[in-house]
Amino acid sequence: MPLPSDKIGKLYPPFDYAVGREKVREYAAAVGETNPLHFELEAARAAGYPDLLAPPMFVVVYCSSAFMTALFDPELEIDFAHLVHGAQEFRWEHPVVAGDEITTALTFAASSERAGLRFDTFETVSRNQRGELTCTGKWSTIIRGEE
Amino acid sequence: MVILQEGDRIELRLTPDRYVTVRYAGASGDFNPIHIDEDFARQVGLPGRILHGLWTMAQTARAATEAAGGDPTALLSLGVQFRGMGRMEQELMVSGEVKSVADGVATAKLEVTQGENRLIRNGVAELRTDVAGSSEGSAAQDS
Structure with a gap:
């Protein structure tokens, strides 16, 4: 399976995402969160947040366009019919609240082949409007070869 | 916040509705038809629509956060490997155990199963935890 080895280190243009209050509620409900910090403004403010607190895994919402852009990059030659999400890591730093504007930079970090499988790794670094780091992510995909 | 200790068990059970x-x-923007279109899923050889892996990872995050007392900012990191395909209307279980605690950070190992099917394995979560004898305030007030 050919590897896009010469594209390792490719940095994609930063992607901006404005965190909406209703989007936080919608996401929190979709994953079954019940903590009032994600739903009730008074509860969030009483806990010291300026607006609703996004659940940690909301990171996938503000990073998804960056990740999709890379997956659809023709230079990476990704075979969607055989693509699976193999692994995922996140490290959270500054909390994200509704009203934040998050900028995510994505790098195509690694590509290797083993046993007919292609393993790719993408790295994201997300910062809020004050430049504070909110989350770093490592997204690992596997492409199976033709049987 | 809760004081987590080595050996503490983490468990969350839920049955995703159809x-x-x-x-x-x-909510996430992931409209891959294998998750939402029964006919499409079967056409590509799946048993039917399957759960989003990142939704399953969110259940892992929720289980870890709840074990730490419910403060969402207690979750410092989470890494998982995706394995089997999750289905709707079957009970899913997140289970894990705190393996070590050092410097106010508990490290837990987690997995997600649905019957015999393992959806997530080698999950590792780092959680901020109070230390016995400490009287620090909640994380939210620190940020």
């Missing part, structure tokens, strides 16, 4: 992937597709 429309959970539709709501999650809208």
